[in-house]
Amino acid sequence: MQNLNLYNTRKGGLTRRDFLWLSSMTAAGYVFGCATDPVTGRQQFMLVSEDTEIQIDKQYAPIQISADFGEVQDGQLNRYVSEVGNKMAAKSHRTHMPYSFRVVNATYVNAYAFPGGTIAATRGIMLELDNEAELASLLGHELGHVNARHSAEQMSKGQLTQAVVGLGSVLAGTQSAALGELAGQLGQISAGALLAKYSRDNEREADALGMQYMVGAGYGSEGFVGLMEMLNSMSKHKSTTVDLLFATHPMSQERYDTAVQTANTKYKSALKGPLYRERYMDHTSRLRAQKGAIQEIQNGEKEMAKKSYDAASNHFRQALKKAPEDYVALCMMSISNLVQKQYAVGRQYAEMAQKAYPKEAQAYHLSGFAKVQLKDFEGAYEEFSAFESLLPGNPNTIFFKGYCQEGMNQIEPAANEYTRYLQVVQEGKYAQHAYRRLVDWGYIK
Numbered sequence: 001m002q003n004l005n006l007y008n009t010r011k012g013g014l015t016r017r018d019f020l021w022l023s024s025m026t027a028a029g030y031v032f033g034c035a036t037d038p039v040t041g042r043q044q045f046m047l048v049s050e051d052t053e054i055q056i057d058k059q060y061a062p063i064q065i066s067a068d069f070g071e072v073q074d075g076q077l078n079r080y081v082s083e084v085g086n087k088m089a090a091k092s093h094r095t096h097m098p099y100s101f102r103v104v105n106a107t108y109v110n111a112y113a114f115p116g117g118t119i120a121a122t123r124g125i126m127l128e129l130d131n132e133a134e135l136a137s138l139l140g141h142e143l144g145h146v147n148a149r150h151s152a153e154q155m156s157k158g159q160l161t162q163a164v165v166g167l168g169s170v171l172a173g174t175q176s177a178a179l180g181e182l183a184g185q186l187g188q189i190s191a192g193a194l195l196a197k198y199s200r201d202n203e204r205e206a207d208a209l210g211m212q213y214m215v216g217a218g219y220g221s222e223g224f225v226g227l228m229e230m231l232n233s234m235s236k237h238k239s240t241t242v243d244l245l246f247a248t249h250p251m252s253q254e255r256y257d258t259a260v261q262t263a264n265t266k267y268k269s270a271l272k273g274p275l276y277r278e279r280y281m282d283h284t285s286r287l288r289a290q291k292g293a294i295q296e297i298q299n300g301e302k303e304m305a306k307k308s309y310d311a312a313s314n315h316f317r318q319a320l321k322k323a324p325e326d327y328v329a330l331c332m333m334s335i336s337n338l339v340q341k342q343y344a345v346g347r348q349y350a351e352m353a354q355k356a357y358p359k360e361a362q363a364y365h366l367s368g369f370a371k372v373q374l375k376d377f378e379g380a381y382e383e384f385s386a387f388e389s390l391l392p393g394n395p396n397t398i399f400f401k402g403y404c405q406e407g408m409n410q411i412e413p414a415a416n417e418y419t420r421y422l423q424v425v426q427e428g429k430y431a432q433h434a435y436r437r438l439v440d441w442g443y444i445k
């Protein structure tokens with residue numbers, strides 16, 4: 001366990017004694033407790049209360065959504081997914097939770113839930129679905145995780161705070177680990193690092209609940225089988241596009257078989273219920289028009305994972321020919337250049353990305369990182385400040401602001417930022433740098 005001081009930032013300086021106290025507290029871990037599982041009624045060993053679940057969600061879901069390049073700017077698509085999601089949430093066991101649903105710009109195939117009810121599906125998975133009943137099944141499965149409090153269980157294991165400092169091992173052994181490593185190099189939090197990693201038991205329970213909710217909302221249970229069929233066939237062709245999905249939601253033939261069996265027994269009366277294929281196709285027509293560009297981005301990310309940056313850049317360039325303002329393609333072009341130390345070009349693409357989606361934070365981080373490397377500390381500081389106002393609470397930003405001030409020789413403000421950073425993160429190379437400077441400057445005695 002890494003740290004519990006995320007909600008408890010203190011003002012003022014940090015003595016060495018404070019520092020050691022913080023470290024020992026974090027080693028001691030969390031206060032344990034029991035709660036009743038809202039689904040089974042059983043007593044559950046639970047480390048977090050419902051309020052804390054909502055707080056964790058508020059703190060981390062925005063970081064994850066930004067790592068996935070923000071929600072799509074297609075308001076109609078988000079409204080459609082929200083309508084379907086809310087219909088399902090009304091049939092769930094925890095109707096009082098503050099649910100929200102959206103499509104995020106990321107192109108890999110995935111969907112996820114945070115413990116307060118923030119649920120997202122990527123453009124990549126939306127393109128794989130065939131009808132509204134499959135979408136309802138996907139959202140129902142995620143609602144299942146929230147309702148059975150799986151994410152809370154997962155997140156109370158200190159995995160989240162580990163991920164923030166780049167110690168997360170969610171993706172170890174998968175190809176996405178390579179992409180995560182790149183994000184780490186740029187001081188970013190990688191897509192997926194904050195996601196709960198569910199067990200096979202969790203998956204069984206979420207499937208059962210998802211099917212119950214979608215049938216309850218009036219969909220044909222065949223839709224759930226369709227989703228499982230799609231996932232099962234994708235799981236057999238491992239690639240960077242799907243490995244995060246299956247690293248977090250393990251797929252198996254058994255899940256598919258169970259869906260077929262349950263649809264034909266328990267939910268037999270709903271088997272031929274409506275799937276709403278046409279409605280799904282209508283609402284996703286603008287998204288499906290981007291399919292060519294999205295496939296180029298997916299191929300580019302595969303090359304990035306192999307560190308073939310020239311090949312990757314070629315794919316992103318092709319994507320930009322098809323969709324010149326695609327925020328993901330612009331950010332990925334920036335990242336591909338930054339990791340090759342082509343900082344001026346990386347900055348240029350980051351600035352184009354900012355223009356394409358001014359309210360999304362990630363491009364400001366990329367631009368800030370490029371400017372730090374170009375020793376434009378003043379410019380970089382402005383970028384990180386803009387980033388922080390769009391997306392507060394990312395400790396890496398605090399570190400980078402301090403680093404810029406150090407670059408500008410503003411020792412006292414830099415020391416303040418480094419102190420703020422160490423109150424949240426005590427491990428990793430940034431923490432070492434911050435701590436060393438505070439000792440050098442006499443702030444820690």
Ligand SMILES: [Zn+2]
Nearest residue numbers: 198203206249
């Ligand atoms: Zn799952």
